Amino acid sequence: MDRIFVMGNGGSGKSWLANELSRRLNSPVVHLDDLHWMPNFAGERPREERNRLVAEAAAADRWIMEGIYGTIIRQVLPRVTTLIWLDLPEDECIANLQERGVQDGGTLEQFNELLEYTRGYRHRKNHMNSYDAHNQFFDVHPLRKVTLRNRSEIAAFLAATDP
DSSP: OOEEEEEESTTSSHHHHHHHHHHHHTOOEEEHHHHHBOGGGOSBOOHHHHHHHHHHHHTSSSEEEEEOOHHHHHHHGGGOSEEEEEOOOHHHHHHHHHHHOSOTTOOHHHHHHHHHHHHTTTTOOSOTTSHHHHHHHHHHOOSEEEEEOSHHHHHHHHHHHOO
């Protein structure tokens, strides 16, 4: 598990799992929100800058990336050795988001938009940040891939990574 990508809906626990894996495997974490958004979520980075930052991060020998962005997943998928899909029910994702609340300088309006976006995960069509897109990435990935659908499966997966 040299280059791990964790994908899933908003609130599914991607950041938490990436941080846990980082601690256990001693690999750096790349949070795609940090590359996609300007500081304090002041807007999206210019696409060329974001793609350059992603390419630099993906060029490393070891990393754990996490995020929902299908265009970035497509960019790094050839380097991914383990693809993890957190496929949790939307109501659980929404509850997780509501529990953590507004973060990183975001506004209440942005938070409400995130909740609505998360609710639409399985319903968006022809969209790179949707259930269908993640399913396609998962299907075509030729190396190790794992789907985790609940907290028990996530805990068992983590237990198996303990040295």
